[in-house]
Amino acid sequence: MPTTVTPNGPDDSGSPHPFIPNTSADRAAMLDAIGVSRFEELVHDIPAAHVYPELRLTDNTPEPALTAELSALANSNATPGEYACFLGAGAYRHFIPAVVRAIASRGEFVTAYTPYQPEASQGTLQVGFEFQTAVCQLTGMEVSNAGMYDGPTAFAEAALMACRVTRRRTVAVLDTVDERLVEVLDAYVRYQGLEVQVVDSSSLRTPDGAACLMAQSPNVYGVIENMQSFIESAHSVNALAVAHVNPTSLGMFKSPGEWGADIVTAEGQPLGVPMSFGGSYVGLLACRQAHVRQMPGRVIGRTTDTRGRRGYALTLQTREQHIRRERATSNICTSTQLIALMATTYVAAMGKNGIRRIAELCYQKAHYAANRIARLPGYSLPVEGTFFHEFAVQCPRPPAEINRALLERKIIGGYDLSRRIPNGMLVCVTEMNSRQEIDSLVEALEDAGGRA
Amino acid sequence: MSSGPAARDRRLLMERSVPGRFAVAIPESDVPPAELPESSLLRDDLDLPEVAQLDLVRYFTLLSQLNFSIDTNFYPLGSCTMKYNPKLNDEAAALPGFSQIHPAQPFETVQGALRLMYELQQMLGEVTGLPGVGLAPLAGAQGEYAGLLIARAWFDSAGKSERTVALIPDSAHGTNPASAAMAGLEVVTVPSNDQGNVDLEALRAACDERTAVFMLTIPSTLGLFNPNILDITEAVHEAGGLVYADGANLNALLGLVKLGDLGFDICHSNLHKTFSTPHGGGGPGAGPVMVAKELASFLPAPVAALGDDGLYRFERPENAIGKINGFHGSFSILVRAWTYMRSMGRNGLREAARNAIINANYVQAKLRDRFDLAADRHCMHETVLSARRQKARGASALDIAKRLLDYGVHAPTMYFPLIVDEALMVEPTETESKETLDRFIRIMRQIDEEIDQDPALLHEAPHDLPNTRLDETTAARRPYLRWQQET
Known part of the structure; x- marks a missing residue:
């Protein structure tokens, strides 16, 4: 292990690190210009007893050694592709065209800050406007913001938004919404004097006085919700209908905007964003024009410059924390602009037909897998309804045991759903799973099931 | 025709769309067709652009060139720490073993990723002197929110739920009062003195049995290190409150002083500032929350832990405030921060x-x-x-x-x-x-x-x-x- 940072020579006159250009001579000249003889005179406000604490960290690691160490760490993970992967439940493996990565790697996008100076940030701003346009087109909504942290936080912020719009304090959530979403919602409403009520999806009655009814479609079982009934139920008590959707499914299924939803949220990861062990992702949040001033997060608007040319700028900023402080619609500041860029380029690269065809491929392959698994001895599909690319399977043994057996055959099995369904497993199939992979899964499930 | 930026073609994607064009070929299905759902569930319109691949590349490349960025311009944007974002960091995050793994994979199959998170927790705890580290928060403001939820949960567990006031200096970032409001805290503003520092007497007067936290940016948003810092943390502690450090300006303190040594109980760090991960034009960032040992059981779920068997796992802290986002945090950003900290090492961070x-x-x-x-x-x-x-x-x-x-x-x-x-x-x-x-x-x-x-x-x-x-x-x-x- 290298022992010390850096002297480029024995006289210690070089820069201390490749990322710090000041040489000793530079520092001496600068300290002289400042009018001090030693650096320490600049920091005498720090209590003397606590300056220069011991730091139990390694010394600097030069790039070649660090690259090798990183590769070793990365290679010790089992990577989908090398393994067949049938996990979904909030993060999905899709084909990402090279063009998406290439564009999202450009330093001018990657190393820019939030576009507070619009004249020097038109690239970021126009991309954001394209993102808002794409989100509205997919969801069928009138207005989108420029992105939230991820799907679950967008879902939680939508509940807070509904409470502001309706001036009500109860958030109703269908019992078919993933616990992962509800747990984040709980963390967001906990100290705001708001109440979360779970609604039985079979009776589908929105409580009187609720600010909103929130549904997920496809839901926790992968099933497309009855959007019409859910929205009618919400509107029957003048609550807002909040739909949390999978954006890939919108390539073939009717958009929530068309059904009449008031707020739509989604996890944007399926739109060209690598799974990356859970982040960074982008949350989508779209709504009706009438509610735009209660929306959280950044919004980009088109305007003109002093010469009458089109340009873009952050707008409606009086909703935001840097202006409104404790009365802001949200505390969100830095969000996920670069991931929104990936989603935008993905949607453009796939285009009108590509998005539809990817959705149909997912649908076809998932149904092929489901039909085969349903015929296996000991396995069944216990949940009724139309599904998209995920479906619940009841296994003859606990899914944890089944998944261990699958792993031996280089298959990462489905998501453990036994909290909801005895021996339940949520299997996800996308366009990335070949017929051969699906057939191997079926075979492995059959073998693993028989060992009971 | 001028080639200057003002003369460039700024038309939007939909204005470049030509029916029938496409940028990426989609494979045919290799499974027998399944019956589609009833047509009332299906959409018939999908108004998205149709462009060829080169058109797409030129358009977005043109847009990128309309930006100022660290790679192209000096960017002295105060409070944002626009330092160089090393290229190795991006390459590391893109390694297939990191970028392609699913967040719900069995822990045995993601040991490298878990180890990296565990080590980053250790390093951030060491630099801040606050050993309880939660990597979940997805940005600075979410780190603040997590920190404030921890404070509230801690007071609740101690039977002191009446502590519902957040004291915040008038020089604070807007996220401080906004996060406090989301955590259900009443915001009381503390004035600065003529030196731009917290007015110690005003702070003492504001502290009482309702004080939950005092949120302080250190160094302050005026770029000053408060010479009374030990008196400040002591005053808040004497009143029974906790002291929160907004770590937006942590770059100034690396290896010079630890927040824990100064009496801070909770802080967050914007990895996209201090630890050189890129800003991306407004994110993604990451805002890990660091806390004193006695608050560690309240951290948001999950945290990475090392078992006696030598394997890394996610754990849910005993009194966890819950989950504040979908999975385990902004992993692609965490990889970059780990890479940066290892690249700099202890001396490099101090020199920074x-x-x-x-x-x-x-x-x-x-x-x-x-x-x-x-x-x-x-x-x-x-x-x-x-x-x-x-x-x-x-x-x-x-x-x-x-x-x-x-x-x-x-x-x-x-x-x-x-x-x-x-x-x-x-x-x-x-x-x-x-x-x-x-x-x-x-x-x-x-x-x-x-x-x-x-x-x-x-x-x-x-x-x-x-x-x-x-x-x-x-x-x-x-x-x-x-x-x-x-x-």
Whole structure:
């Protein structure tokens, strides 16, 4: 292990690190210009007893050694592709065209800050406007913001938004919404004097006085919700209908905007964003024009410059924390602009037909897998309804045991759903799973099931 | 035809769309067809662009060239720590073993990823002196929110739920009061003294049995290290409250002092500032939350832990405030921060802080004859100038900021902190060379002279960018927020 940072020579006159250009001579000249003889005179406000604490960290690691160490760490993970992967439940493996990565790697996008100076940030701003346009087109909504942290936080912020719009304090959530979403919602409403009520999806009655009814479609079982009934139920008590959707499914299924939803949220990861062990992702949040001033997060608007040319700028900023402080619609500041860029380029690269065809491929392959698994001895599909690319399977043994057996055959099995369904497993199939992979899964499930 | 930025084709994707074009070929299905759902569930319209791949590349490349960025411009944006974002960090995050793994994979199959998170927790705990580390928060503001939920849960568990006041200095970032409000805390503003530091007497007077937390940015948003810091943390502790450090300015403290040693109980760190992960034009970031040992059981789920069997796993802390986002945090950003910290090492991190402070003081020393200082003393990693003299001569901080853009320099943070008139907050960072700073200083002095020589140069700036000043008032009054077919 290298022992010390850096002297480029024995006289210690070089820069201390490749990322710090000041040489000793530079520092001496600068300290002289400042009018001090030693650096320490600049920091005498720090209590003397606590300056220069011991730091139990390694010394600097030069790039070649660090690259090798990183590769070793990365290679010790089992990577989908090398393994067949049938996990979904909030993060999905899709084909990402090279063009998406290439564009999202450009330093001018990657190393820019939030576009507070619009004249020097038109690239970021126009991309954001394209993102808002794409989100509205997919969801069928009138207005989108420029992105939230991820799907679950967008879902939680939508509940807070509904409470502001309706001036009500109860958030109703269908019992078919993933616990992962509800747990984040709980963390967001906990100290705001708001109440979360779970609604039985079979009776589908929105409580009187609720600010909103929130549904997920496809839901926790992968099933497309009855959007019409859910929205009618919400509107029957003048609550807002909040739909949390999978954006890939919108390539073939009717958009929530068309059904009449008031707020739509989604996890944007399926739109060209690598799974990356859970982040960074982008949350989508779209709504009706009438509610735009209660929306959280950044919004980009088109305007003109002093010469009458089109340009873009952050707008409606009086909703935001840097202006409104404790009365802001949200505390969100830095969000996920670069991931929104990936989603935008993905949607453009796939285009009108590509998005539809990817959705149909997912649908076809998932149904092929489901039909085969349903015929296996000991396995069944216990949940009724139309599904998209995920479906619940009841296994003859606990899914944890089944998944261990699958792993031996280089298959990462489905998501453990036994909290909801005895021996339940949520299997996800996308366009990335070949017929051969699906057939191997079926075979492995059959073998693993028989060992009971 | 001019090739300057202003002359470029800015048409939107939908305005470039030609029916029948596409950028990516989609494979045919290799399974027998399944019956589609009933047509009432299906959509018949999907109004998305149709463009060829090269058109797509040219369009987005053109857009990228309309941006200022660290890779292309000096970007002394105060409070944002726009330091160089090392390329190795991005390469590391893109390794297939990191970028392609699913967040719910069995823990045995993601040992490398879990180990990296565990090690990052250790490193952040060591640098801040606050050993309980939660990597879940997805940005600074979410780190604040997590920290405040921890404080509330801790008081609740101690039977002190009546502690519902957050004391926040008037110089604080807007996220502090906004996060406090989301955590159901009542915000009480604490005034600054004439040196721009917290007024200790005012703080003591504000502390009482309802105080939950005092949130302090350190160094302050004026770039100052509060010389009374130990008295401040002691005063809050005596009143039974917790002290929260907004770590936005942590770059100034790396290896120089640990927040835990100063009496702070909770802090967050913006990895996209201090630890060199890119800003991405407004995220993604990451805002890990660090806490004292006695608060560690309240951290958001999950945290990475090392078992006796030598395997890494996710654990849910015993009194966890719950989950604040979908999975385990901004992993692709965490990889970058780990890479940076290992690349810098202990001496490199300390040198980062030292050189950031020298650079800021150098700029301050070379401009103080022309610009008023918000506080007339040595600064830490950033200096806050006031353009009040320039304003009196006819050019505002905004005019100066916009004129800087013409010289290819990104504007400093303007009009913040709110307690300084015509504020221009300059944070050069340690990754800029003396030559770059000298050029910036020359430009600032020249702009100061332009105010008297040709004020229109400032009032109408920027002149040479893709757009001149934008009409933000109309943008807000009549919001046009997505492309629509012109009728």
